[in-house]
Amino acid sequence: MNQVVKQKRSWSKRLEQKKKRMDNVKxxxxxxxxxxxxxxxxxxxxxxxxxxxxxxxxxxxxxxxxxxxxxxxxxxxxxxxxxxxxxxxxxxxxxxxxxxxxxxxxxxxxxxxxxxxxxxxxxxxxxxxxxxxxxxxxxxxxxxxxxxxxxxxxxxxxxxxxxxxxxxxxxxxxxxxxxxxxxxxxxxxxxxxxxxxxxxxxxxxxxxxxxxxxxxxxxEPLFTRDPRHITDIQILQAMMVIRGIYEKHEVQSLNHGIGYNTAAIELLLPTYGESLGLKGKICKHWALNPHPTLIPAIESGWIDSIHCFGGEVGMEKYVAARRDVFFTGRDGSLRSNRALSQMAGQYAVDLFIGSTLQMDKDGNSSTVTRGRLAGYGGAPNMGHDPGGRRHSTPAWLNMMTSDDPLARGKKLVVQVVETFQSGHKPIFVESLDAIDVKKETGLAIAPVMIYGDDVTHVVTEEGIAYLYKADSMEKRREAIAAIAGVTPVGMMHDPKKTENLRREGLVALPEDLNIRRSEAKRSLLAAKNIEELVQWSDGLYEPPDKFKIW
Amino acid sequence: MNQVVKQKRSWSKRLEQKKKRMDNVKxxxxxxxxxxxxxxxxxxxxxxxxxxxxxxxxxxxxxxxxxxxxxxxxxxxxxxxxxxxxxxxxxxxxxxxxxxxxxxxxxxxxxxxxxxxxxxxxxxxxxxxxxxxxxxxxxxxxxxxxxxxxxxxxxxxxxxxxxxxxxxxxxxxxxxxxxxxxxxxxxxxxxxxxxxxxxxxxxxxxxxxxxxxxxxxxxEPLFTRDPRHITDIQILQAMMVIRGIYEKHEVQSLNHGIGYNTAAIELLLPTYGESLGLKGKICKHWALNPHPTLIPAIESGWIDSIHCFGGEVGMEKYVAARRDVFFTGRDGSLRSNRALSQMAGQYAVDLFIGSTLQMDKDGNSSTVTRGRLAGYGGAPNMGHDPGGRRHSTPAWLNMMTSDDPLARGKKLVVQVVETFQSGHKPIFVESLDAIDVKKETGLAIAPVMIYGDDVTHVVTEEGIAYLYKADSMEKRREAIAAIAGVTPVGMMHDPKKTENLRREGLVALPEDLNIRRSEAKRSLLAAKNIEELVQWSDGLYEPPDKFKIW
CATH class of the missing domain: 3.40.1080.10 (Glutaconate Coenzyme A-transferase)
Incomplete structure (x- = not known):
């Protein structure tokens, strides 16, 4: 044996500590x-x-x-x-x-x-x-x-x-x-x-x-979105996402964020999605909390499976009655698991779609803005291309743009935003507040939620930017600017370039997707309010009182 | 409510199926x-x-x-x-x-x-x-x-x-x-x-x-490596890793692969590492199976914690007696959890180090070679830079090479190889077999284990290539070629360029790290065989019979 001298020590200090503390409260x-x-x-x-x-x-x-x-x-x-x-x-x-x-x-x-x-x-x-x-x-x-x-x-x-x-x-x-x-x-x-x-x-x-x-x-019923508040613009965006992303890339498994824009997508599947003949072709497998706005799609037979991070207040009986779709225990009630669902949401789904408060000209985005240290929960985890993924799906393979023999697919990371927040604050900004927050707080890096090079698609009320197709930073910026409206980023854009971007498939406007803006109406929603969600659920969904207005 | 017609169906088909099957065996x-x-x-x-x-x-x-x-x-x-x-x-x-x-x-x-x-x-x-x-x-x-x-x-x-x-x-x-x-x-x-x-x-x-x-x-005792088989070359590489990577970047948390080269590192910590004054500064937290070759480092007080993917035959009593270091239950025995340890190994450690059977000139590597469809287990998961990581450590921040205000750190992904496998097969090849395997098997993508753009360091018996510093593909190739010996990749290298690469810090030879090749001897190992590991463990480690030769 070696000349090295072994340490003499106790190897159960933690246990001794624990016993002592427990003894103190006996x-x-x-x-x-x-x-x-x-x-x-x-x-x-x-x-x-x-x-x-x-x-x-x-x-x-x-x-x-x-x-x-x-x-x-x-x-x-x-x-x-x-x-x-x-x-x-x-x-x-x-x-x-x-x-x-x-x-x-x-x-x-x-x-x-x-x-x-x-x-x-x-x-x-x-x-x-x-x-x-x-x-x-x-x-x-x-x-x-x-x-x-x-x-x-x-x-x-x-x-x-x-x-x-x-x-x-x-x-x-x-x-x-x-x-x-x-x-x-x-x-x-x-x-x-x-x-x-x-x-x-x-x-x-x-x-x-x-x-x-x-x-x-x-x-908290954090994932409940009253369809009453969904706007025509969100419906237009939802139509673009369904046609221009889910259908185009054959997205079969996905995670939705918490916003009204994704709630709109959920409520359009059984109406607009059905009219496009997409049932059974897209959106079959989900990593997602039990969103009440998914009830019509579930009831219409769109959904094969949902694995949940957590539960949702009021959805208990509905979930128990739909056990072919949800993970449930022998008692019939939901089994959620945030760690496993995050792992599945990172590695096993085709697409993540979410929203942000700011996006810069390169597509970097953050929900951390000046004076508001919100953090970002699971978004950076699910909203990036997981380098350890090796299995292929049609959507993942669809992101390949190179004929390099080692080329691989990519996870779809979609950001849906309106060009302005309420209060006329632009979403598209020259520089993220996160950079100042870093300086002010002493954080080691700027608190970016999703990095631009991970974003494959940006959707605004103007159109879709297909960033995964951009073969240079220049092109990526042009595509973002083309759909950034009259924000500082959008104003830098030469509208003449938009024609080229559309031809190259880097940008699609609603008309390029055969979507008429005039059709984007609330009448397309499978449920227009919470009461209709309850009806869809055969009375199994029991919304918290604050959502009841009937 | 909407015009959409609800599906009539059973929502517990899976449960009905299950009951029927269970009934058939009652x-x-x-x-x-x-x-x-x-x-x-x-x-x-x-x-x-x-x-x-x-x-x-x-x-x-x-x-x-x-x-x-x-x-x-x-x-x-x-x-x-x-x-x-x-x-x-x-x-x-x-x-x-x-x-x-x-x-x-x-x-x-x-x-x-x-x-x-x-x-x-x-x-x-x-x-x-x-x-x-x-x-x-x-x-x-x-x-x-x-x-x-x-x-x-x-x-x-x-x-x-x-x-x-x-x-x-x-x-x-x-x-x-x-x-x-x-x-x-x-x-x-x-x-x-x-x-x-x-x-x-x-x-x-x-x-x-x-x-x-x-x-x-x-x-199977899959993680047991008999120190008897560790060569002087592996000891040289281990010294380079300790000085040129762990010390240089202050690596505090890590995962080791299964090979003799990483076993050598483990056995050098209490000797060579100690002589450099590194105890308490590096290698404190591990995601790792209970490697017997870690026993000397544990006994010498190097290790704060180890979370395990699985157990290791013969290590049961030792682990139970070292519960301050390992995760154990109330009964004292190890609690492993492969899913959680993979998650931690992806997201929470500074460094992954492993080996491969082939590496191409760009640093892409694979253990899938012609006629051998081995797969790669957890390596691609832990061996990439996780895009959802936001927390910083000294090592992670040390990988930043840009002063972009949105710059972030990077996980250290290290590949340690000798330039030739046994049988004179070169490790560094012009093109990975994986490309042919893809064609022959009909896999959708070439089965690459770790992609070159994720690799931060390559270590051979010649030296270390600091790939994270390469600002172009050209530079990355040069750095790899400089340490690729007389393999096809190494032969393309102009030795005159090596001097520049050393000056720029892209390549370090052993002498650049103050390591004399003549010092790389088995006498440096804290244990030279299984019997000495048993001695270090106070007889708690009970190796399987096939490792006992005394």
């Missing part, structure tokens, strides 16, 4: 059950200063009882936590930093709190690790952000600690796996304790503590 | 237990012609009892299956196709069967869907390759059907999730039934049938 808890009214005391003892703590707060489901409890600990006892959160969604998420309980944050999305977080960053009240995509944040939980404590939410637990997460399984198993199998402490808030679970989503031996919350976890 | 089984000697009869009834069947056979763990049983069904009853397998490893995997039981295959890796599969493909005896990476194959299980039946392996089950997969959890949970939650049938072979499991890895409500195998599942 008089406060009943086995693995934390009495609801003792939660603050218990958290103060189970969590220690500087810990890495994963607090579940993803798109929809929030461990709201636990986040409120954490915001109520004594900041002299518990401070400088390093929080890891998919989504910063609730006011107390940032109160943690105001009060000094937490200091550093690694996160992916901060929609509802994006203004406040930008302000707090400017005021030096928090310290941002990085703006992540979901999957890279999950990945780091197993590499260099291994958690000491996980605070998560489930629907039900049994007396042994087995969990039922039901339709909203989302990222709970992934967070728990990273924590439980590294001697971290897993604390779960549940809506109720029960003798028998409908099914087991997470086994008891992964869980340390259960606490029954005073109120059920917060759950 | 006299053959005892609840969820299949008697060992009835397995062939039961499979004939639970699986139907043309089914999509996932058969677990990944790198190491093989559902060998079930694959043998499947190869023994009556091919007049059960035929034309569409097999989905991470790895084609056992003879009967291909017997299925010889006998007509299966017809089509989607897979990722076919190491031990790569010659026969190429022959069978030529003879028209099987039909390849695609050559995948692991993660895209898993992704497709949730999108367009949803399985009807899963045949998987676990260590133990209890009477309820809960599973203990222990150190070799690997991809079992992912396969089962895709099948169980789409009303597919999940059949698990176990080594034993027990009253109490050490821990629950997969809950009973995801499982349909358990069968106790006649012999434990096959498990």
């Amino acid at each position: 008089d406060l808890v009943n086995g693995m059950m934390i009495p609801t009214d003792r939660i603050v005391d218990v958290l103060e003892k189970l969590i220690r200063p500087h810990d890495r703590v994963v607090l579940e707060g993803n798109n929809q489901k929030q461990a709201s009882f636990l986040s409120e409890a954490l915001a109520n600990v004594n900041e002299k006892e518990l401070f400088d936590l390093h929080m890891i959160m998919s989504s910063i969604s609730r006011p107390e998420h940032l109160d943690l930093f105001e009060r000094g309980i937490a200091k550093k944050i690694d996160f992916s999305f901060a929609g509802p709190q994006s203004l406040r977080i930008a302000q707090m960053l400017e005021d030096g009240k928090l310290n941002i690790g990085e703006l992540h995509t979901y999957v890279e944040l999950y990945g780091r939980l197993f590499i260099d952000l291994i958690p000491a404590v996980a605070l998560v939410a489930a629907d039900k637990a049994d007396r042994h600690g087995n969990l039922y997460t039901g339709p909203n399984t989302e990222e709970t198993p992934t967070i728990i796996e990273a924590t439980a199998f590294r001697d971290g402490i897993v604390i779960v808030q549940v809506n109720e304790l029960t003798d028998e679970l409908p099914r087991v989503d997470i086994p008891a031996s992964w869980i340390d503590y259960i606490v029954v919350a005073t109120t059920p976890y917060q759950l | 006299d053959l089984v005892n609840g969820m237990m299949i008697p060992t000697d009835r397995i062939v009869d039961v499979l004939e009834k639970l699986i139907r012609p043309h089914d999509r069947v996932v058969l677990e056979g990944n790198n190491q763990k093989q559902a060998s009892f079930l694959s043998e049983a499947l190869a023994n069904v009556n091919e007049k009853e059960l035929f034309d299956l569409h097999m989905i397998m991470s790895s084609i490893s056992r003879p009967e995997h291909l017997d299925l196709f010889e006998r007509g039981i299966a017809k089509k295959i989607d897979f990722s890796f076919a190491g031990p069967q790569s010659l026969r599969i190429a022959q069978m493909l030529e003879d028209g005896k099987l039909n390849i869907g695609e050559l995948h990476t692991y993660v895209e194959l898993y992704g497709r299980l949730f999108i367009d390759l949803i399985p009807a039946v899963a045949l998987v392996a676990a260590d133990k089950a209890d009477r309820h059907g809960n599973l203990y997969t222990g150190p070799n959890t690997e991809e079992t949970p992912t396969i089962i999730e895709a099948t169980a939650f789409r009303d597919g049938i999940v059949i698990v072979q176990v080594n034993e039934l027990t009253d109490e499991l050490p821990r629950v890895d997969i809950p009973a409500s995801w499982i349909d049938y358990i069968v106790v195998a006649t012999t434990p599942y096959q498990l």
